[in-house]
Amino acid sequence: MNRQIVKLFGLVVALFAVLVGFTSYWAVFDAKALKEKDANKRPLLEQQQIRRGRIVAADGTVIARSVPKGHGASLRYVRRYPEGSLFAHPIGYSFVEEGDSEFEQFHNDELVGEESEFDSILDELRGRKQEGDDVVTNLDPAAQAVALEDLREVGFGAVVAIEPSTGRVRAMASNPPYDPNRIPYDLTELNENEPESPLLNRATQGQYPPGSTFKVVTAAAGLESGTITPETAFSAPSPLEVEGTPLENDFNTSYPPITLDYALTNSVNTWFGQLGQKVGQDQLFETMEKFGFNSTPPIDLPDDQVYESGVYSESHLLNRNDPVDLARVAIGQERLAVTPLQMAMVAAAVANGGRLMKPQIWSRVVDPDGRVVERMDPSQYSQPVSEETAAELTTAMEGVVSEGTGTNAAIEGVPVAGKTGTAETPYNESCGGGTEENQAWFMGFAPADEPKIAIVATVECTTQFGNDVAAPIFRDVAETILNGG
Amino acid sequence: MSARNRELTALVPVALLLTAGFTAVFAQENARLDNLSLLYGAYFLAACMATHIYLRIRLPRADPYLFPLVALLTAFGLVMVYRIDPTLARDQANWFVLGLVLFVLTIHFLRDYDVLERYRYTIAVVGLLLLLAPRLPGIGQQVNGAYLGVKIGPLAFQPAEFSKICLVVFLASYLREHREVLIVGARRVLGVTLPPLKHFGPMLVVWGASMFMLVFIRDLGSSLMFFAAFLALLYVATGRLSFVVIGMAMFLLGAWFFAATVPHVHERVDVWLNPYAHPQKSGYQILQSIFAQADGGLFGKGFAQALIFVPGTHDALLPAAQTDTIYALIVNELGLFGACAVILVYLLIAARGFKIALLAADGFSKLLATGLTAVFAIQAFVIIGGVTRVIPLTGVTLPFISYGGSSVVANFVLLALLLLVSDRARREAESL
Numbered sequence: 033m034n035r036q037i038v039k040l041f042g043l044v045v046a047l048f049a050v051l052v053g054f055t056s057y058w059a060v061f062d063a064k065a066l067k068e069k070d071a072n073k074r075p076l077l078e079q080q081q082i083r084r085g086r087i088v089a090a091d092g093t094v095i096a097r098s099v100p101k102g103h104g105a106s107l108r109y110v111r112r113y114p115e116g117s118l119f120a121h122p123i124g125y126s127f128v129e130e131g132d133s134e135f136e137q138f139h140n141d142e143l144v145g146e147e148s149e150f151d152s153i154l155d156e157l158r159g160r161k162q163e164g165d166d167v168v169t170n171l172d173p174a175a176q177a178v179a180l181e182d183l184r185e186v187g188f189g190a191v192v193a194i195e196p197s198t199g200r201v202r203a204m205a206s207n208p209p210y211d212p213n214r215i216p217y218d219l220t221e222l223n224e225n226e227p228e229s230p231l232l233n234r235a236t237q238g239q240y241p242p243g244s245t246f247k248v249v250t251a252a253a254g255l256e257s258g259t260i261t262p263e264t265a266f267s268a269p270s271p272l273e274v275e276g277t278p279l280e281n282d283f284n285t286s287y288p289p290i291t292l293d294y295a296l297t298n299s300v301n302t303w304f305g306q307l308g309q310k311v312g313q314d315q316l317f318e319t320m321e322k323f324g325f326n327s328t329p330p331i332d333l334p335d336d337q338v339y340e341s342g343v344y345s346e347s348h349l350l351n352r353n354d355p356v357d358l359a360r361v362a363i364g365q366e367r368l369a370v371t372p373l374q375m376a377m378v379a380a381a382v383a384n385g386g387r388l389m390k391p392q393i394w395s396r397v398v399d400p401d402g403r404v405v406e407r408m409d410p411s412q413y414s415q416p417v418s419e420e421t422a423a424e425l426t427t428a429m430e431g432v433v434s435e436g437t438g439t440n441a442a443i444e445g446v447p448v449a450g451k452t453g454t455a456e457t458p459y460n461e462s463c464g465g466g467t468e469e470n471q472a473w474f475m476g477f478a479p480a481d482e483p484k485i486a487i488v489a490t491v492e493c494t495t496q497f498g499n500d501v502a503a504p505i506f507r508d509v510a511e512t513i514l515n516g517g
Numbered sequence: 518m519s520a521r522n523r524e525l526t527a528l529v530p531v532a533l534l535l536t537a538g539f540t541a542v543f544a545q546e547n548a549r550l551d552n553l554s555l556l557y558g559a560y561f562l563a564a565c566m567a568t569h570i571y572l573r574i575r576l577p578r579a580d581p582y583l584f585p586l587v588a589l590l591t592a593f594g595l596v597m598v599y600r601i602d603p604t605l606a607r608d609q610a611n612w613f614v615l616g617l618v619l620f621v622l623t624i625h626f627l628r629d630y631d632v633l634e635r636y637r638y639t640i641a642v643v644g645l646l647l648l649l650a651p652r653l654p655g656i657g658q659q660v661n662g663a664y665l666g667v668k669i670g671p672l673a674f675q676p677a678e679f680s681k682i683c684l685v686v687f688l689a690s691y692l693r694e695h696r697e698v699l700i701v702g703a704r705r706v707l708g709v710t711l712p713p714l715k716h717f718g719p720m721l722v723v724w725g726a727s728m729f730m731l732v733f734i735r736d737l738g739s740s741l742m743f744f745a746a747f748l749a750l751l752y753v754a755t756g757r758l759s760f761v762v763i764g765m766a767m768f769l770l771g772a773w774f775f776a777a778t779v780p781h782v783h784e785r786v787d788v789w790l791n792p793y794a795h796p797q798k799s800g801y802q803i804l805q806s807i808f809a810q811a812d813g814g815l816f817g818k819g820f821a822q823a824l825i826f827v828p829g830t831h832d833a834l835l836p837a838a839q840t841d842t843i844y845a846l847i848v849n850e851l852g853l854f855g856a857c858a859v860i861l862v863y864l865l866i867a868a869r870g871f872k873i874a875l876l877a878a879d880g881f882s883k884l885l886a887t888g889l890t891a892v893f894a895i896q897a898f899v900i901i902g903g904v905t906r907v908i909p910l911t912g913v914t915l916p917f918i919s920y921g922g923s924s925v926v927a928n929f930v931l932l933a934l935l936l937l938v939s940d941r942a943r944r945e946a947e948s949l
Contacts, residue, residue, distance in 0.1 A: 069793075
């Protein structure tokens with residue numbers, strides 16, 4: 033029997049080895065994936081016992097802080113948002129049961145003071161409790177308030193304001209917002225609330241037809257590829273037969289040979305349609321991609337809450353080899369869908385001499401003792417256009433505000449460069465299916481000669497035009513930021 | 518060094534470990550050092566010493582490592598249970614003492630354990646009655662859909678823990694007598710060696726008992742444990758792998774059939790295969806157990822660091838942390854390395870147990886030691902395997918660590934029997 037006993041012991045060894053194998057799988061190899069499971073509340077519960085760091089606006093206004101509840105073993109911290117719905121987007125929320133979103137989610141590691149295993153062992157030996165770091169943002173509460181207030185008056189939509197030279201995001205508003213303090217009670221209701229969708233950050237998740245604002249991208253591609261110069265002139269008849277369908281200018285006006293300045297100032301569709309065709313799909317898409325289209329914008333928000341912009345077929349992005357109606361892409365129609373953040377990146381790049389800086393909401397991380405642990409380092413994402421092209425685009429965009437379609441964006445004593453957009457969105461279910469609804473846009477920067485701020489404002493489902501509803505928002509937010517500093 | 522001196526040397530570090538463990542828990546909870554941990558360490562050492570002195574007198578040649586290894590598990594269990602709930606730890610300490618008393622009594626009255634052979638059918642019947650008891654009206658108790666407990670007046674216990682010893686004793690005795698005929702009388706049918714039906718009858722009874730447990734007691738874990746121990750003994754006694762394969766097929770067939778028809782068993786298997794289907798209900802325990810392990814990493818979070826309840830509430834984050842899922846808590850607090858150390862202790866106990874079986878001269882002793890060791894190792898496997906999702910999670914205790922009087926006491930009786938066999942085997946080996 034001894035031989036069998038030895039074999040039986042061998043089997044026990046093998047079975048125990050299986051136990052060690054499974055334990056190591058759960059405890060080590062699969063641990064990261066398990067911690068991210070929705071059903072797993074442990075990471076959040078443990079974080080709840082750590083005083084999560086504050087989120088602070090650029091001027092020191094507290095956007096989010098944690099308050100203690102209970103004591104001893106049942107001590108836990110609950111998130112409070114003193115400003116209510118003002119910073120709901122892009123800050124998001126963080127609660128144990130409901131999870132987290134947006135900025136709170138992206139900067140979670142800093143906010144809970146994530147440490148290496150070695151550091152946390154050291155801390156434990158020293159008897160120190162893990163504490164979260166504060167994260168200071170670039171957000172300007174006054175600008176944020178103006179943006180949200182203006183939006184509330186005209187409809188659903190979004191505003192994004194970026195400092196062109198650094199990529200600092202000074203305001204990001206989405207209407208309708210929600211009160212993050214109510215998340216523990218209202219999450220289901222908020223989730224099911226359509227078409228308002230208050231949890232949607234329209235600045236990064238709204239996918240809208242850009243309309244004429246896109247003409248700036250087409251013009252950039254034309255100048256950059258050498259297809260045209262500021263002096264190049266060609267006529268713009270209306271209607272113009274494109275891909276079997278007539279393309280028209282406003283009021284069906286036909287133009288004699290005109291240059292870029294004139295065409296942009298008056299937003300001449302058939303001029304830009306032809307330009308798009310002259311530039312070609314390769315060149316247009318290359319410029320678009322340098323501006324950030326067809327990839328997730330490099331902002332400090334979770335990837336799944338920042339959508340890509342580009343020409344969509346169903347839910348996938350088309351690239352330079354897919355068949356598209358180039359003339360209509362060139363004027364922001366076709367199947368183009370863009371986020372307000374993307375258009376703000378276009379405006380910021382043009383304003384910054386053609387250099388696109390990575391948009392960033394955070395500014396610095398400060399530990400509980402007040403030391404700055406980490407500082408945001410402005411970094412360039414790409415250079416979509418040369419400095420000369422940027423200057424020429426700026427001149428053309430100044431014309432839009434001074435004498436063209438975007439006069440409502442003008443600010444007393446400050447030169448403004450911009451572009452309006454009014455994309456028709458008839459029969460759109462989320463707008464109620466009416467025939468008169470537009471997506472109204474204004475994108476621009478100021479001062480045009482020394483840009484301090486680039487702003488995009490957009491309003492959905494409005495019967496008005498970009499100059500009527502979006503340009504005034506631009507003006508108000510720009511004034512607030514320029515006056516503030 | 519003599520066997521008993523080795524045992525003595527091994528017990529001191531175990532008592533120190535217990536002291537250190539309590540110190541760690543106190544330090545964590547009260548942020549201060551407490552002399553109480555020294556006192557607990559002293560009590561523990563005293564209890565172990567008394568038992569050790571008894572062993573010195575009665576079983577001087579018995580295996581020197583088994584008792585310290587078990588003391589190690591008990592010490593560890595006491596600290597873990599204390600860390601969960603100090604009142605439970607007081608119960609557990611009492612049961613530890615009661616276990617030692619039964620340990621001593623077993624050795625005292627069963628010095629000549631051959632008498633067990635004489636009463637093997639009585640023992641088998643007692644074992645079956647014990648299994649049946651939880652279904653008896655008035656004394657039976659249902660826990661989580663399974664009938665595991667018996668309550669007579671103030672005395673509550675889980676009869677399956679004792680029943681497993683009865684079963685092993687019976688099987689060891691029966692197989693000792695019939696192993697020859699089972700081998701010789703075997704016939705080959707279609708290339709498969711089949712045991713002779715006549716002598717296999719009682720074996721079928723064991724299969725029937727396992728199925729019975731599955732259906733009426735609804736205890737998948739004990740059923741699995743009993744049947745695996747049975748197959749292990751059958752294999753060691755006959756050397757016929759084919760018997761084991763047939764037995765396994767029969768068990769799986771039966772389990773499959775009952776899994777399809779008995780809702781409780783069905784649900785356990787369902788949850789095992791797809792825990793994410795109902796993460797807040799049926800899948801909660803296994804998922805939380807795995808999530809707790811995921812937090813452990815290599816080194817664990819440290820004693821008394823794991824979350825067992827949702828802070829500020831009485832909702833269990835790790836259900837049954839003191840019994841079924843205590844292994845998940847160990848992984849969480851002591852990490853993969855700590856958990857491996859615990860598994861290693863079980864493996865060392867199994868190694869010593871099988872060593873005793875190898876040394877034993879007569880068939881009954883060999884089979885008894887094998888069976889007791891096997892059932893012990895399998896019990897550890899069934900619950901650790903359940904918690905780590907190797908097999909469906911069932912309500913079996915982790916021997917000597919989990920909170921539970923029946924488990925501690927029964928396993929001390931099991932240990933006593935092993936040491937009895939060991940002492941005789943070594944005595945006979947020396948006299949040769």
